Amino acid sequence: MDHIPRLSDAVYVGLCHEIGSPTEVRIRREVMDIEEEVRRPVNIMRGFEQMRSGSRREGFRLRTSDEDWMCWPPGHKVICDLSQISLYRIPQHTVIFMECDDRPPGFTRLELISPSNDPIVNFSCVLMNDEFYISSTLFRDKHLQHLRSSNVFYASSFNHGPCATYVAVDKEADVAFCVQSQHWPTKALPWIQRCRQQGWLSEVVISDILRAGFHVVPIGSTPDDTMEWRISFSKAEQKLVYSMNHCQFLCYGLFKIFLKEVINFKNNTPILCSYFIKTCIFWLIQNRNSLTWSPDNLLSCFWECFKLLIHWVHIGECPNFFIPENNMFRVKVTGSVQALTFSHLFGCVSDILFLAMYLYGDCRYEHSLHYLQEEQERLSQSNTGIMYNHYAFLDRQCMTEMPLGKKLKTVVIKDITLFYKHIYIRELELEQRMSEKNNMPVLIIPPLVMLRMLFTLNHHKLRDTVRSQQSLQDLHTLLLYDSDNVPTESRDISWQILDDEPEITSDLKEFHSEPELEEEREEPEMDELELESSENLGPVYRRPYN
Structure with a gap:
């Protein structure tokens, strides 16, 4: 385990070269902030306001960093409550009311309260119940039409979500035509209290975010809803990224690289996008106060982020950071797409077993069983390859030469390594102590043995x-007849685990049920009568416990 901090430090240095040092990132942001302030008066005179968003505005300069813009008509003010209409002057201002009743969380309809002098806004109005509402579809399509006709450079633009997408210098760029609000949506008010309770962010940053307000972009909760608009917190998210320390920023960047180069590699229709990654980082920073965001812990932080993403894909929920009731996986990551995406993340059964072990220790037995059943199903599929090597040494040449498509369908199995400094689950605490007593820094358990053990424990709880009882029988059969997956050097601990488990079936007592572990098992002397010989299994024995 001591090599992890050193490796993390090395990765941190490499990412500083690839993504940028703290000074480089700060300068990039300041230049773009100044550029935006200088151009703002000119843009208003031309009839629009704009801001950069996306990766480049956040401070990245990766090869895949996107060029995103948001544009909106000046003088159009979105209000969240009708009492806020008194803050504006009509007709100098066009007031638009957010109608969120009976809308999915994070979405709204826009009612035009006062006349607009913007031709596209007027063209997009639809009469409903004697009131004028702005259609998101008409607004988006009309802006695309106007963009295409404005310059031959944009002639090939097309709609992509709420944005118009065009190609600029061999890269795609997105521009979201939207409307702005200088208030804070009612549905997002709990976010303020959550930030104060969790200690992330400072009051200065919170106040700055609230002053900046939000935007509403032309896309509905479903493709066929032509009147809904989505609440966008792009400006707030930019300030959240600015408030990250550099290790958090690099972890975010590493996750973006991993998404592009591994998860979505050669995938023309990727399911997971960088916005989900950013949301994952936000939640982890806010909720995991115990996580140390430092260079020597960078890889551990990345792993925590990845585990959270796996968990979200598994349960089909990605809560919006500002409005958690808005499940951003609700339409996109469901059914067979969800199952396929989950099966593609990491591909290592052993890592998923650690996650199942954590959920068991957290008393979330049903969730733990879900992961175990998923992994058992993957192992049983005939079209899935299995790569196993004891003590976690994989055939690197084989994995390097293997096409990515086959890699993603290959289940990698490696031994479960438990370090004595950490108690993973109470049922293995004594085994870990004995390992330490015998000057063994780790306790090594075959993955399929751990799989069967966790099945047994969860069902018992x-x-x-x-x-x-069936899981115990499966474990017994595994030890007797599967010498490939339970090597000779691991049979001692495997039989010891099996010998512990009959307590569950005989008297339904929990493993090592004493509230305080006052005594450790003594290493018993082997009696010849206790030895069992098998041509395939080698010498194995069952230990009598005091």
Whole structure:
């Protein structure tokens, strides 16, 4: 485990070269902030306001960094409450009311309260219940039409979500035509209190975010809803990224690279996007106060982010950071797409077993079983390859030469390595102590043994005696007849685990049920009568416990 901090430090240095040092990132942001302020009066005279968004505005200069813009008509003010209409002067200002009743969280309809002098806004109005509402579809399509006709450079533009996409210097660029609000949406008010309770962010940053307001972009919660608009917090998200320390920023950048180069590699229709990655980082920073965001812990932080993403894909939920009720996976990551995406993330059964172990220790037995069942199903699929090598040494040449498509379909299995400094689950605490006593820094358990053990424990905690007994029988069969997946050097601990588990089926007592572990098992002397010989299994024995 001591090599992880050194490796993390090395990765941190490499990312500083690839993504940028703290000074480089700060200068990039300041230049873009100044450029935006200088251009703002000129843009208003031309009839629009704009701001950069996306990766470049956040401070990245990766090869895949996108060029995103947001544009909106000046003088058009979105209000969240009708009482806010008194803050504006009509007809100098066009007032638009957000109608969120009976809308999915994070979405709204826009009612035009006062006349607009913008021809596209007027063209997009639809009469409903004697009131004028702005159609998101008409607004988006009309802006695309206007963009195409404005310059031959934009002639090939096309709609992509709420944006108009065009190609600029061999890269795609997005421009979102939208409307702005200088208030804060009612649905996002709990976010303010959450930030103060969790200690991220400072009051200065929170106040700055609230003053900046939000935008509403022309896209509905479903493709066929032509009147809905989505609440966008792009300006607030930019300030959140600015408030990250450099290790957090680099972890975010590493995650973006991993998404592009591994998860979505050669995928023309990727399911997961960088916005999900950013949301994952935000939630982790806010909720995991115990996580140390430092260069020597960079890889551990990345792994925590990745585990959270896996968990979200598995349960089909990606809560918006500002309005958690808005599940951003609701339409895109469901059904077979969700199952396929989950099966593609990491591909290592052993890592998923750690996640299942964590959920078991957190008393989330049903969730733990879900992960175990998913992995068991993957192992049983005939079209899935299995790569196993004891003590975690994989055939690197084989994996390097293997096409990515085959890699993603290959289940990698490696031994479960438990370090004695950490108690993973209470049921293995004594085994870890004995490993330490015998000057062994780690306790190594074959992955399929751990899989069966966790099945047994979870079923027992849920008082499912039948399935608990069946899992024990499966473990016993595995040890007797599967010498490939339970090597000779691992059979001692494997039989010891099996010997512990009959307590569940015989008297339904929990493993090592003493509240305080006062005594450790003594290493018993082997009696010849206790030895069992098998041509395939090698010498194995069952330990009698005091």
